[in-house]
Amino acid sequence: MPKRRRCGSDVDKKLLNLKKERQRGGDNEDQESQDPLDENILQLLGPNVAHKEVKGSNIQKDLALRWEAILKQGLSMEDENTIINGYPIPKNFQAFNPPKLNKIVSAAITDSVIRRDIKMSLNQTQIGAAASAVGLAVTTPLKEKSTIAL
Numbered sequence: 001m002p003k004r005r006r007c008g009s010d011v012d013k014k015l016l017n018l019k020k021e022r023q024r025g026g027d028n029e030d031q032e033s034q035d036p037l038d039e040n041i042l043q044l045l046g047p048n049v050a051h052k053e054v055k056g057s058n059i060q061k062d063l064a065l066r067w068e069a070i071l072k073q074g075l076s077m078e079d080e081n082t083i084i085n086g087y088p089i090p091k092n093f094q095a096f097n098p099p100k101l102n103k104i105v106s107a108a109i110t111d112s113v114i115r116r117d118i119k120m121s122l123n124q125t126q127i128g129a130a131a132s133a134v135g136l137a138v139t140t141p142l143k144e145k146s147t148i149a150l
Contacts, residue, residue: 084125087132096128 037045058064075083089096098121106114 098124
């Protein structure tokens, strides 16, 4: 009967040695990857767009705090319905209204697709109410012929 080898011990030793080598060599590799590149190489790579964070102007502080809370916590269904019903789609811009699903098409598609369509329709209704509110906010001063500094 052949003598059994403990195959795990040789493999374990090799893995341990490999890990130690990588740890020793890894420090050098990390340091090399942190060294700044030559200016000519940077020009060849092109502009660094990752650091160009564009931010808009500040909005009123209390408004920002309220909107942030709404984004994080959401609105109650009652508040959401009040807002949506308070800003109906303008008569002269009915494109904000979500399209209605054709009855023939709805008969041919699955329930999951119908549910997805309903959810999308509700999202479009919310977007329409928001755009209607913004449109009203822009239209009101324009009707009063006031000047707005942009």
